[in-house]
Amino acid sequence: MRVLQRYITAEIVRSVAFALAAFLALFAFFELMGQLEAVGRNGYQLQTALLYVAMGLPGNVYELMPTAVLIGTIYALAQFAANSEFTIMRVSSMSTRMTAKALAKIGFGFAIFTILFGELVAPKTTEFGEKLKLQAQGSSLSQQFRSGLWAKDVIKDNGLDGNVIGTRFLNIQRMTPEGMLEGVKIYELDKDFHMSDMIVAARGDYLGEHKWQLTDVQKTTFIANDKASAITSPITTSKNKTTTFISEVTPEILSVLFADPDRMSAYDLRAYTKHLEANNQRTERYEIAFWKKVVYPLSIFVMMALALPFAYLHFRAGGVSLKIFTGIMIGVSFQLINNLFSHLGLLNSWPALLTAALPSTLFMLMAIVALRWVERR
Template sequence: MKILQRYFAVSISQAVAFVLLALLLLAAFMDLTGELPSVGKGEYGIQHAFLYVILMLPGNVYKLMPVAALIGTIYTMAQFASSSEFTIMRASSMSTRMAAAMVFKIGLVFVLITFAFGELVTPRTAPMAERLKLSAKGGAVSQEFRSGMWTKDVVHSDGLTGPVTGSRFFNVRQFRTDGQLLDVKLYEFDTSLRLRSLTTAKRASFQGKNTWQLEEVTETRFANSAEHAAPGGTFGQETSAVSTRTLPSLLVVSEITPKILSVSSSDPTRMSVNELAVYTRHLAESKQETERFKIAFWKKLIDPLAIFVLMALALPFAYMHQRSGGVSLKIFIGIMIGVGFMLINSLFSHLGLLSTWPALLTAIAPSALFMLLAIGALWWVERH
């Protein structure tokens, strides 16, 4: 069985490596095509586009490995069937359970490689690619909103500790790749969501220990306390309740760090499990929506395990004889299954977010569905 296991491992690994290389080249070509419109903006040249695409390749390995494992395994199983090798293996007392166990061991290697790319490589190369692109085009992080980047934290009575006294909204027009913030506005509210102060600054730099140094500061404070409230609970427009001061610099203690700001502008699919957990906890503590990042967290853990499911789904192709279709037809079927899995996986992510399904259920449902399909296919080929 050791010889047979080695034969399975070499054959499947070679096929998966070949398919993965082909898929990566296709993905790189599409990424490069998408970057061409940016070439010529600022100092962003064709060499930057090529380097950007290369740095994004580890993320494509993470996304494409399950499909490559499926197609490569189907190709190998179809080759075994066409040459009657699998029939000889079965005649030599190899059961379906033994074949599945050998495929599982090979799949374990692919799962570990995928986890390594998703957790160790991509979270480092993807930010490098973005920094390269941004520095060549001007050095500022572009945002979805015209008003810039928005994030929120909680204000405590003693810096980062003590009772919660309010909340603070950060608005940053530009977040530079060196960590400096430009055109900063801080909106601070009390626990009753009454505006307590508005602070604007030309620049802000992180000093460590959750401290930001604001420069060229204008601070406007609103005395929206109970004694300033008009009858009925509304607040009057008394100018004495508003005070403004201008400062050359001001230190602000906040839970927001450059890491959180960079993560908040990142694609969740390119973040590590640890980054997703930290940012999700920050969002939960500041009472913001966390569902999108919870789904990304569970998908990050479960998606590599889908390799086991897809390789199990490829095993029944070894039982299909030549009259059931040639190798090319089986590969085409495998491609359709892989594309279908990716589409269903993406569909469930959006449906789970819109329907507020539990994040774990949303992440695991596509793999569970295809696992049932694999079990049914194996049961059918065993019976026939």
Template sequence: MKVLQKYFAREIGRSVLFVLIAFLALFAFFDLVAELKSIGHGGYTLQKALIYVALGLPGYVYELMPIAALIGSIWALSQFAARSEFTIMRASSMSTAMAGGMLVRIGLVFALVTFLFGEFVVPHTSVMADRTKMLSQGQTLSSEFRSGLWTKDTIRSEGVTGTAVGTRFLNVRTVRPNGDLEGLKIYEFNSNFHLTSLITARRADYQGGNQWTLHDGSEARFGETDLRGATSASDLTNAISTVAFKSRPLISEVTPEILSVGFAEPEQMSALDLMSYTQYLAENNRETARYEIALWKKIVYPFAVFVMMALALPFAYLHFRSGGVSLKIFTGIMIGVSFQLINSLFAHLGLLNTWPAFATAILPSALFMLAAVAALLWVERH
């Protein structure tokens, strides 16, 4: 069995690698063609366009690995069937369960690669790609609101720890690719939701440790007791104190990473970042469904490799006379595309119908696994 395992691993691994490289070359070509129209704008040169396309390739590795595992496995197993090698293996007491076990052990490598790319490589390369293009073209991050980006923060008694004593709303006009903020307005409320201060600043930069430095701004503080007792315009004026500053610190739970999430696709974030941001949203009573679904998809997606390889196993039972290798490869491509479409469709359906996040993420893989089991039972009977 060790000899067979090595033979399966070599043939399937080589086929999957070939399919993956072919897909990457195809998508890189399409991306480069799409970037040609942007070359020459600002400092965006052909070299930087090539860097941008190259930084996008890890994302394709993550997305295409299950499909590459499916098509590569179909190719290798179809070759076994065409050369009658699989028939000889079965005659030598290799059962379907044994063949499936060998595919599982091979799939572990592909699943691990998928996990590593999705968790550690893609979140960084996608950010680097966006920053490369934005810095070259002099662009800034924008949001869907004309007034800029809005986010909510909790004011605590001891910086970012301790009990909650108020709420802070931050309005940012511009978020630079390096994480600096421009055009800030910060509204602070106490636990009774009374406005206590309004802070404006021209610029803010992050110092680390949840601490920002605000530059060139002012702070207007509203005395709640004085405002309640005001009976004239003069009393109102005296109840509001305004102080200008060149720079001042601000301790906040909001970090550049959290702000950048507002412009990033959840699918490009790591599971740890998704967990952290989902917790942040929950603590501030904001909608978390989209990020919960993305989190569970991130956890479940590497296991799709096993589902795709299970779908490939029935092709080993189909001899060459039952259909050419090209037809089998085409069938594999259609199965892979269908899986990606259904996986994306379920994510949207789950969000619209408020399905449980775990069920939304796992249902496509479960359905295709059932199809794989049904196909195996059918080919064994026939």
């Protein structure tokens, strides 16, 4: 069985690698065609566009891996069936359960590969590619609104610890790829949501450990009526060259606002979800993206289960090309349904785990039904 396992593994890995390479070449070509329109503008050169496309390939590997596994496995099993190798395996007492176990072992390796790309490689390369493109064009990160980028934070009496004593809203006109803020406005409110301070700064630099340094600062303090005296103005203004403040908001959190949640790592999604929860903001979109990250590697096993029935179809029941085409349609359908359920779950406030797991569950049921059907035949 070990020799047979190595043989099946080698054939499937070779087929999956070929299918994945073909998909990556196709997606890279279309992405490059989309980038050519911007080449030559604002210092954006062809070599930068090529590097940008290359940095997006790990993200494509993560997204296309289940489809590539499905097509590669179908091709390998269809070849076994066409050459009567699978018939010999069955005659040699290799049951359906043993075949499924062999495919599961191979799928485990593909799942680990998918997790590594989704958690470690793709988020970093995607972020690097976006920064590279912005730097080449001399641009800042996109704005969420005409008034700039908005973020919310809580004020605690000991900086990051202690009791919550107020709420802080940050308005940023521009954020550079390096994480520097330009045109910073900070509105601080007390526990009763009365304005306490308004800080305007020309620039903000992150010092690390949740500390920001503001430059050219003008601070306006609003004194509550019950605290103001007859000789004290209810509004005081001060100016400083630099000042520092502590906030849970970091450049990483701000960059999340521009990032596609599907290209983020599960760790970053979880951290940002906690930040939103702490500020009483909606988290559904990021919770769904997080659970999709958790469930997505399991879709590798679903795709291999869908491929298994093709081994029981003899060559006369359909050529290898027909089986591959069927696999492509199933893979595309899975991607479409997976994205569709993400939007439906967000619109209808479905539980995030259910939204993420339902497409894989439906396709696994399809695999079980198909396998029983071919066994009866």
